[in-house]
Amino acid sequence: MKTQDIAPFFATLQAANPQPETELEYTNVFELLAAVLLSAQATDVGVNKATRRLFPVANTPAKLLALGLDGLTEHIRTIGLYRTKAKNLLETCRILTTQHGGKVPGTRAELEALPGVGRKTANVVLNVAFGEPTMAVDTHIFRVSNRTGLAPGKNPLEVELKLLARIPPAYLVDAHHWLILHGRYVCQARRPLCAQCAVTRWCDAWPAISTAVAPAKVPHSSRCSAT
Numbered sequence: 001m002k003t004q005d006i007a008p009f010f011a012t013l014q015a016a017n018p019q020p021e022t023e024l025e026y027t028n029v030f031e032l033l034a035a036v037l038l039s040a041q042a043t044d045v046g047v048n049k050a051t052r053r054l055f056p057v058a059n060t061p062a063k064l065l066a067l068g069l070d071g072l073t074e075h076i077r078t079i080g081l082y083r084t085k086a087k088n089l090l091e092t093c094r095i096l097t098t099q100h101g102g103k104v105p106g107t108r109a110e111l112e113a114l115p116g117v118g119r120k121t122a123n124v125v126l127n128v129a130f131g132e133p134t135m136a137v138d139t140h141i142f143r144v145s146n147r148t149g150l151a152p153g154k155n156p157l158e159v160e161l162k163l164l165a166r167i168p169p170a171y172l173v174d175a176h177h178w179l180i181l182h183g184r185y186v187c188q189a190r191r192p193l194c195a196q197c198a199v200t201r202w203c204d205a206w207p208a209i210s211t212a213v214a215p216a217k218v219p220h221s222s223r224c225s226a227t
């Protein structure tokens with residue numbers, strides 16, 4: 001993607017969705033941190049399903065600690081890697097309580113020092129809760145950045161740094177939401193919906209990709225038997 005194409009690319013995504021938001025449900029910064037921590041290798045839909053039960057019972061570090069490992073595990077057992085996530089979340093709660101007065105800190109170093117909080121989680125919290133122009137590169141952003149030529153890179157950090165360098169400041173704060181939503185609903189992994197895409201004219205992969213997509217997966221139940 002040429003440098004001069006990046007602004008119209010984001011202007012188009014912005015026009016379709018002027019105030020993009022995370023699809024994780026939360027009502028305070030701690031809930032956001034907990035939801036993002038739980039979302040690693042899980043869907044936002046699955047996390048929301050669990051936190052709708054968990055947060056009314058415990059939505060502060062002190063309340064989660066009071067719930068204990070068994071109580072927390074019971075609420076999040078539908079989420080992948082729930083045992084590890086439960087331990088990390090409780091240890092994070094302990095650190096928040098003992099070192100941060102029960103509040104979520106607002107610096108990358110402090111966030112990344114929390115168990116279960118890596119660079120991507122810190123980027124989400126810094127962006128969504130503190131309004132910083134960070135770029136949390138997940139599988140959708142990684143794919144869209146490489147496919148469109150916006151920020152090609154071999155790993156998430158390379159893509160993140162290129163996005164930060166290439167995206168005009170006016171679009172930086174919301175860019176990661178637009179890219180995630182575009183990847184989740186339009187520029188999908190196996191079958192990008194190029195016919196419904198508003199940014200085809202700036203995409204390096206189009207039109208070649210529209211004739212080279214993987215075939216639709218046949219549901220197991222509709223496959224013919226070999227007998």
Ligand code: SF4
Nearest residue numbers: 187192194197203206
């Ligand atoms: S044209 Fe197709 S490949 Fe390019 S961004 Fe749109 S959906 Fe993705």
